[in-house]
Amino acid sequence: MPGVRAIIHIFAESNSIDRVAKQISKLSEVMDVYEVTGEFDIIAMVVAKDIASFRDFLKDRILSIQGVKSAVTSIVLYTHKKEGEETGE
Numbered sequence: 377m378p379g380v381r382a383i384i385h386i387f388a389e390s391n392s393i394d395r396v397a398k399q400i401s402k403l404s405e406v407m408d409v410y411e412v413t414g415e416f417d418i419i420a421m422v423v424a425k426d427i428a429s430f431r432d433f434l435k436d437r438i439l440s441i442q443g444v445k446s447a448v449t450s451i452v453l454y455t456h457k458k459e460g461e462e463t464g465e
Contacts, residue, residue, distance in 0.1 A: 380424040381452040384438060385416040392443025393417050399441050405433050
């Protein structure tokens with residue numbers, strides 16, 4: 377498993393949500409993409425080799441997508457449960 381797992385909460389222009397989600401879905405670092413209710417519009421689950429790679433990915437690939445207004449990132453520190461199963465990871 378890559379060294380960095382992150383959850384990116386993306387705020388997109390309202391007329392661009394579908395297009396932004398499709399572009400994000402094409403990126404190899406992105407494992408899952410969800411359109412959600414609430415403060416943000418899209419959540420992307422991402423994996424990267426290390427924090428420097430993640431920084432470049434966020435800056436150069438996510439934030440450069442036309443229609444992305446902003447992003448808030450949560451780095452996964454520990455996984456207690458995934459897909460209904462406790463991980464002990």
